[in-house]
Amino acid sequence: MTSISPFHLAIPVHNLADCRLFYRDVLGCEEGRSSDHWVDFNFFGHQLVIHYKPKKEESELHTNPVDGKDVPVPHFGVVLPWNDFQTFADHLKSKNIQFVIEPYIRFEGQVGEQATMFFYDPAGNALEFKAFKDLSQLFAK
Structure with a gap:
């Protein structure tokens, strides 16, 4: 598959x-x-549905190290255009x-x-927003 769809x-x-x-x-x-x-x-052109589910006991948060960060x-999350990333980051701030x-x-x-940032929604779901300086490197090795 070569096209990206919502x-x-x-x-x-x-x-x-x-x-x-x-x-x-x-x-x-x-x-x-x-x-x-x-x-x-409409989550940046994609369909996101939030479904009610009763809260269960707190579970341990898990992280993986990437570039010295947890x-x-x-x-x-989504990949934003490079020129939109900082504007969106400023909006969030x-x-x-x-x-x-x-x-x-x-x-x-x-x-x-890439530019990246992470934060949680009010239910504790982690979100990442990122942008690639060169979008052709999205899947580069």
Whole structure:
């Protein structure tokens, strides 16, 4: 397969109202259909559905080391255009997002050079937003 198409992702949230506000008002995602138990969003051209799921006992957070940082696992997100990354990072800072990994350039001067940042939604789902200086290196080795 050579074309990239929109994906569909459904994630659990124990606080539907808080997450609805977060994805809509903080990240700026357009809200689509909804019910008492789920809400779907246009997540940067992809379909994201937040589904209510009761909160279970706290589980241990897991990370993997990447470029000297502790990357949360699991996580999801999108690749933004290079020129949009800093604008979006500044927007998130203005909304007082607490970053797990502050926006920075990873693998600078190497194959796959990218800007990246990590933070959690109100339900504890880890998100990564990144941008490649050269998008053709998205899958480069």
